[in-house]
Amino acid sequence: MDRQKRNLWSGVMMTAVRGRIAAVAGVIALVAAVLTGTAAGPAAAGPQAAKPRGQWSCSGAPVPDGYVITGYDRTGCKGAGSWYQEPVKDGIWTCSGSPIVPGYVITDYDRNGCNGIGQWRHRLAKDRTWTCSGSPIPPGYVTTNYNRSSCQGIGAWYHELVRDGIWTCPGSPIPPGYRSTTYNANGCNGQGAWLTRRV
Template sequence: MKTKYRHLLGLGRSSVVAVRSRLAAAASVVALLVVALTGAATGAATAAPQVPTAPQASTASQLPQVSQAAPVSAADAVPGWVCPGTAIPDGWVISLRDANGCNGAGSWFMQPAQDGMWICATSPIPAGYVLTMHTPNGCNANIDTWFMQLPVDGQYVCAGSPIPTGYVLTGHMDQGCNGIGSWFEVVARAGEYICPGVPVPPGFRTDAYNAAMCSGLGGWYLLPA
């Protein structure tokens, strides 16, 4: 992914509470997705059904959110505490919260992104990273927190995690990522079966459908374009 992001922090506690309330529904949403897909996919090598919504959409509202606004230069950025409404530069994340900061409005700790760190639900997800673990009681404030890593070939990522360019999802575990649901992510190769709704990487195309693939959700055979 080459898109650059920035993010504006929420304006108070209400946004944090809203994120937590939506988390409670996330696991049931993923479960409904599994039931709907497995109910339509019986047998093997059958005619392919209509491709459903990409799997990451099922919990996107619970994930750190990104903005499509013009990027902010990080040239003068310094790690430290910032108040709600502060623009977060591209490539930076929010990793901690202080509920008493900014005269009671709450402050957030901003720092450069790095491989293997926990980020708050209010943080942007810098391009090229994936989310591999989740806890609802982190960020020094008992709010949703996600473990962010650089992608590797053959790892489980949380439902809603970005799919980096050149990677695909080939398996699913509905109770992974602390109940959110997780997807097995690999480097795209000819001969893989990719899960429903996964974007087809450049240089590839899909062919036969097999209902037994992607942990029973069904999958499309990947071939060179």
Template sequence: MTLLAGLVVGATAGTASAAGGWTCDGAPVPAGYVITARDRNGCNGAGAWLQVPVRDGIWTCAGSPIVKGYVITGHQPNGCDGLGAWYHRVAHDGWTCAGSPIVSGYVITGYQPTGCAGIGSWFHRVASDGIWTCAGSPVVSGYVSTNYNRNGCNGIGAWYHRVAKAGMWICSVSPIPPGYRVTSYSPGGCDGAGASQLARA
């Protein structure tokens, strides 16, 4: 489990009541459920949390699981009784908050340092042939990086994302997809990052 900016990413499903509802502090969250409210005085003063089934477009408390296939697109620092709240959406092309998961098959193509109530935001979109992706974005299986722009993505650097084909020159940091190998090397390729030519294995 990885804790990022108050979000629990990849939380393991527990054995709490399948009905959800109000639960005491520390109770596990069932698979497919999120936490949407806190009662400081619940459970005889120990604190209570409201667990509900996830849906597209719901505010969740800091510490709530992020359900697989969802992303976080908004932040309210004072939400959820002062703990902070996060807006939970089904993955789609659009802006996501720093710390939100990158869903399988998606890449990051833009960056706003002050987005998402000041914590930063990233543009999350389905991978396609011929797009620039930000430094740190995943390279989707079957794709390679073929060029580099050190000033791209609002100054953090960007890589050009292409479907792999024999004969392409790929950057030295690019993954080599299954069924391919690299041959010739050019140290000045990929805007000085170095490049190798892709060939069938």
């Protein structure tokens, strides 16, 4: 009987030890997969899906480079107001007062957006684009037309890449290597325009 108990006890202990070894081996394999980036399935997708787009910050907090303000809560930060900051992307709507990331222009305006303070649509700069008044003009671009009723009545300018013989509106930058020559009072929808020639 004692011998049977000893054999049974020995078998139970061996099973427990094998189970622990298997568990430790499984943990080591999982850690190795995470460290080498070979984990697959939902466990690998979990951290990616959990990444937040941005974060709320109190009024006056700096906006990191490459980020814009996309939401406003007037009751946030104990009544001081809070702003939602997230990375810029093509087509994103931003609140009035948001920074404009270099390489982007403003192409639309909604006076009721961002909890009533107004919002602007940011787009990557590209040739032949209408932009709202006040939008930056990226390097190498000029304004070639004007529409006073666009952007909910604040006006819009047509941006084009500079080239020899293009007509430019008042206030348009003249990129290096070009100069303004002939004037046309009727150009740019009555604003006047200058013929821009390569030097």
